[in-house]
Amino acid sequence: MSQVKLGLESEKSEKIMNKKNLTKILMFALVASALPCFAQSAHIRITGEASGKNTLSTSGLQSDGSANSATFIGVLRSDLNRSGYFSIVDVGGAGVSLIGSVYGAGGISASVEVRKINGTGFRWAKNGGVDDVRILAHELSDTIVQNITGKPGMASAPIILVGKRGNGSDIYICDADGARLRSITSDGSTSMSPSWLPDRSGFLYTSFKTGVSEIYKVTFGPPAKRERFAAYPGLNNGGVVSPDGMRAALVLSLTGNVELYVKNMRSGKLTRLTRTKRSNESSPNWSPNGSEIAYVSDASGAPHVWLMDQHSKQGKRLVYGPSESVAPDWGPDGRIAFCGREGGRYGIYIVTPKSSVRPILVSPSDGADYEDPSWAPDARHIIATRTFYGKRKLVILDTQGDSPVDLFPSAAAGDWYLADWAK
Amino acid sequence: MKKITTVNFLIVSLAASMIATTGCSTTKRGDGLSDDEILDVNDIPMTGERFDTLYQREEGVSFQPVYFGYDNYQIPVGEQAKIDAAVEFLRNNSGMVIVIEGHCDDRGTNEYNMSLGEYRAQSIRAYITNAGISANRIQTASFGEERPAVAGSGETAWSKNRRGEFVAYRAH
Numbered sequence: 280m281s282q283v284k285l286g287l288e289s290e291k292s293e294k295i296m297n298k299k300n301l302t303k304i305l306m307f308a309l310v311a312s313a314l315p316c317f318a319q320s321a322h323i324r325i326t327g328e329a330s331g332k333n334t335l336s337t338s339g340l341q342s343d344g345s346a347n348s349a350t351f352i353g354v355l356r357s358d359l360n361r362s363g364y365f366s367i368v369d370v371g372g373a374g375v376s377l378i379g380s381v382y383g384a385g386g387i388s389a390s391v392e393v394r395k396i397n398g399t400g401f402r403w404a405k406n407g408g409v410d411d412v413r414i415l416a417h418e419l420s421d422t423i424v425q426n427i428t429g430k431p432g433m434a435s436a437p438i439i440l441v442g443k444r445g446n447g448s449d450i451y452i453c454d455a456d457g458a459r460l461r462s463i464t465s466d467g468s469t470s471m472s473p474s475w476l477p478d479r480s481g482f483l484y485t486s487f488k489t490g491v492s493e494i495y496k497v498t499f500g501p502p503a504k505r506e507r508f509a510a511y512p513g514l515n516n517g518g519v520v521s522p523d524g525m526r527a528a529l530v531l532s533l534t535g536n537v538e539l540y541v542k543n544m545r546s547g548k549l550t551r552l553t554r555t556k557r558s559n560e561s562s563p564n565w566s567p568n569g570s571e572i573a574y575v576s577d578a579s580g581a582p583h584v585w586l587m588d589q590h591s592k593q594g595k596r597l598v599y600g601p602s603e604s605v606a607p608d609w610g611p612d613g614r615i616a617f618c619g620r621e622g623g624r625y626g627i628y629i630v631t632p633k634s635s636v637r638p639i640l641v642s643p644s645d646g647a648d649y650e651d652p653s654w655a656p657d658a659r660h661i662i663a664t665r666t667f668y669g670k671r672k673l674v675i676l677d678t679q680g681d682s683p684v685d686l687f688p689s690a691a692a693g694d695w696y697l698a699d700w701a702k
Numbered sequence: 703m704k705k706i707t708t709v710n711f712l713i714v715s716l717a718a719s720m721i722a723t724t725g726c727s728t729t730k731r732g733d734g735l736s737d738d739e740i741l742d743v744n745d746i747p748m749t750g751e752r753f754d755t756l757y758q759r760e761e762g763v764s765f766q767p768v769y770f771g772y773d774n775y776q777i778p779v780g781e782q783a784k785i786d787a788a789v790e791f792l793r794n795n796s797g798m799v800i801v802i803e804g805h806c807d808d809r810g811t812n813e814y815n816m817s818l819g820e821y822r823a824q825s826i827r828a829y830i831t832n833a834g835i836s837a838n839r840i841q842t843a844s845f846g847e848e849r850p851a852v853a854g855s856g857e858t859a860w861s862k863n864r865r866g867e868f869v870a871y872r873a874h
Contacts, residue, residue, distance in 0.1 A: 448848075469848045471812055485816075490754055491843040492816065512748035513842045514820035517813055530817055532842065535746035535824060537817045551740050559775070561817035575814055582773070582814055603773075606811045618811060650811050669855060697812060 332366040333427060335359060339378035340391065347383025347409065351416045357456060358420035358434040363659060363681050364427065372396070375427060379404075387412045393423055401426060413458060424657070431611075433655035436701045438662060438686070439463075439473040439482055440673065443694035450484055450497075455655070455700070457686040463497065474519040475701045482699075483508060483518035483527065494518040494529060509542065517562055520544065521569045528552075528563035528572050539563055539574055541589065552592050564607050573597065573607035573615055584617050586632060598630060600638050608661075610654035611702055616641075616661050618650045627652045627663050627676060641678045649676075653700045662686065664696040671696050746831055749838045753799050757871035760798060763791070765868040767851070768826060769861060773810070775821040777829060785826055788868050789833045792840075799839040802826045803867040807860035808847040819844035826866045 337356055342348040355377075359365045365375070379391035386408045394400035403422055407415050414435070421432030434455050442451045447467040453460040464470055469487040476482055481498035494509040494516065509515040513532035520527045527542045531549075539552040539560045553560050558578035565572055572587045576594060584598040584607045598604040601619030608616045610629075619628045619638060625648040628638040642649035647667040654661055661676045665683075673686040673695045687695065741747060766784045768777065777785065792798060804819030823842035831837045852859040 469845075471816070471846075471848070487845070487848070491752065510752075512750065512752055513824075514816065514844050516816045516844075532820050532824060532844075533748050534741055535748060535827065535837070537820050537824065549740065554742055556742075556744060559817050559821045562811070562813045575817075577773075582810070603810070605814045651813075 333364060333375055334368045334373040335365040335375040335377070335423075336369050336371070336373035337367065337377045338369045338371075339376050341380045343382045343384065345383030347387050347412050348381040349383070350412050351381050351383065351387055351389060354413050354416035354456070354458075355420055358417055358432075359423065361456065361675075361684060362420065362424045362432055362434065362657070363677050363679060364424055364430075375423070377423075383412070385409070387415055389415065389419070391419065393426065395427070413454060417454065417456075431656050431658075433657040433660055433700075436656045437479070438653075438698050438700050439475060440695050440698040441471055441473065443696075450482070451695075453686070457688070460687075471697060472517055473697065474699050476520050477522050477524050477702075479701050483520060485516045485518070492516055519563055519565065521565050522567060523569050526569075528565065528574075530561055530563065537561075539572070539587065541572075552587055552589070553594060562606050564609050566609050567611055567613060573609055573617075575605045575607070584615065584630075597632060598628075598638060601628065604628070604638075606651050608653050610658050611656055612658035614658070616652035616654055618652060618663075624648055625650050627661060629661075629678060642676055643683065649674075651697055652676075653698055654702065655700050656702045662698045662700050664698070673698050746828060746837045748841060753801055753841050753871045757799055757873055760870040760872045763798075763870040765791070765870075767865040767867050768822075770822055770864040770866070772807070772860070772864065773818065774864075775818065775825045777825055782829070785829050786833075789830055789835060791870070792830070792835045797873050799841070799871050799873075801841045801843055801869045801871065803849075803869060804842065804844045805849060805851070805863055805865050805867070806847045807863040808850065808855065809860070810847075812846055812848070816844050816846035819846045822864075822866050 337352060340352055342352060356367055360367055374396050376394045377391055378394060382388045386406065388406045390404040392400060392402050403419055405415050417434035420434040424430065424432035436455050437452055438455060439450065439452050441448050448470050449462060449466060450464040450470050450473050451460055451462050466486055466488040471485045473482050473484040481496065483494055483496055485492055485494055492515045493507060495505050496508040497505045508518060509529055511531050511533040514537060515531060517530040518527050525544055527544060529540055529542060530537060531540050536556055537559050538555065541550045541552060555578055558576055561575045563572050563574045570589060572589065574585055574587060575582050576585045579596055582603050582605050583596055584604045585594045586597050587594045598617060601621045603620035604617050606618040610616060614629050614631050616627060616629050618625050626640050627642040627649045628640055630638040641661065642663060647665050649663045649665055652661045652663045659678055661678065662673055663676055665672055665674045671694050674683045675686060676683050765788055768781045768784050771778065788800060792800065802823040804823035806815035806819050820842060823844060827840045827842055830840055850863045851865065852862040
């Protein structure tokens with residue numbers, strides 16, 4: 280199941296314990312006597328649920344005991360754990376050891392050597408102010424994930440989401456671990472469908488602040504700016520900018536039908552992609568190379584995920600299986616996550632276009648509904664809205680089998696939904 | 703803001719030319735947008751400016767909501783009389799226009815329900831234009847699942863939330 284490369288020592292220890300190979304037990308004893316802590320670490324690996332992960336120790340990090348350095352090390356450990364690729368073991372002989380110093384007086388100053396058990400590794404050193412403590416911990420985590428696994432991390436990618444406050448809902452942003460939650464809009468009316476601009480310089484979202492749906496473009500600046508992006512008569516929703524930043528897909532009803540359009544970001548020119556007098560389109564989402572759009576159409580009688588080639592303007596149904604499939608999100612590795620309805624429950628599925636493999640359920644079958652998936656940039660984790668007896672929250676699902684994690688662990692964390700993870 | 707007004711104006715003029723000629727001309731425009739890229743012969747285009755900016759809300763006029771089936775935007779036969787009442791109102795009050803609001807129950811995603819709500823409103827709009835009322839007197843607005851009439855879940859609440867509502871406006 281896991282595609283993680285095992286560390287040298289963990290491969291050895293698994294074989295020893297599982298196959299009870301006498302020769303190898305002898306070798307083990309020799310190695311263990313040479314490295315005093317090794318037997319301990321092997322024991323932790325076998326009894327824990329961490330098999331298939333790299334063991335990693337941060338016990339070689341010296342701290343000055345300041346709050347900032349404690350935060351830095353705590354966030355780093357949490358990020359590495361959440362990445363899914365590491366098991367934090369804090370004993371000698373780990374597959375990866377972090378050795379160095381973290382000082383936190385008035386800011387953060389970290390100098391870390393990341394050393395693999397085979398002796399190779401790299402050095403990472405950065406300084407920052409008080410506001411950079413968490414940002415730099417995320418950056419180091421992603422650097423370690425990339426270096427050890429060859430895959431991108433997710434810790435530095437922010438999440439944009441909708442929070443409900445009384446009768447209104449507004450747009451918020453937080454870090455990948457749910458920290459540094461900050462409010463972006465305060466319209467007090469209904470807000471929905473936030474989606475990142477590809478360079479993370481801002482986002483599109485739908486607002487009802489004038490009384491009807493309109494799409495706005497917000498850029499962080501400075502100075503921060505909000506402009507009306509689409510305010511045609513009727514519906515304006517689902518705005519999402521292409522990976523090259525040149526076009527936006529959106530759903531409009533200015534012809535008297537709900538249809539899918541593309542709007543040129545510079546000229547404002549609209550191109551109509553669907554002509555479906557009798558069917559309903561929603562939820563456009565671009566392929567990583569920008570040549571195709573995944574969207575939802577009910578042309579087959581029930582809502583399902585379809586693909587549209589922008590040039591041919593021909594829609595083709597992608598998902599068969601669940602009785603409904605909605606809210607597609609195209610991941611960085613080409614797989615599409617969507618929300619499928621099966622047996623009256625909504626779950627998160629993934630499907631690979633142009634393959635004959637049936638969609639795979641990746642959310643738990645625990646009686647809750649899971650909706651509105653968005654991939655992390657690591658192409659492994661997915662954030663989704665979980666609803667159980669009318670109570671909504673955001674959870675991070677692991678497509679490789681680790682347990683789901685709440686974005687906001689606090690029990691009274693509010694009503695959060697419609698998250699979009701920066702890719 | 704100015705750019706959007708220009709685009710809206712363009713669409714109005716496109717709509718007007720389509721209605722006037724009915725034939726499917728494909729005149730290229732300066733911005734590369736041609737008529738047939740946006741409109742089909744059978745479309746019922748929306749007017750360019752929103753009623754809530756042009757007209758004043760008419761208080762004291764109310765209509766019964768039109769209810770819909772699950773994941774459906776076809777008007778149930780039993781609901782048609784409610785729309786007939788709105789048609790009659792528009793016939794008898796030539797200075798009035800209406801906005802049809804489309805709403806959904808909370809099952810399915812917010813995004814999908816925004817489109818579904820709009821489709822419900824458009825179904826009612828098409829019914830009214832088929833009854834002979836000018837299309838430029840009827841606009842639509844979808845609220846998806848965001849403005850339920852009845853809180854809670856279960857078919858009792860859901861059936862009251864899958865609806866189209868009429869809001870009357872009067873020229874200033």
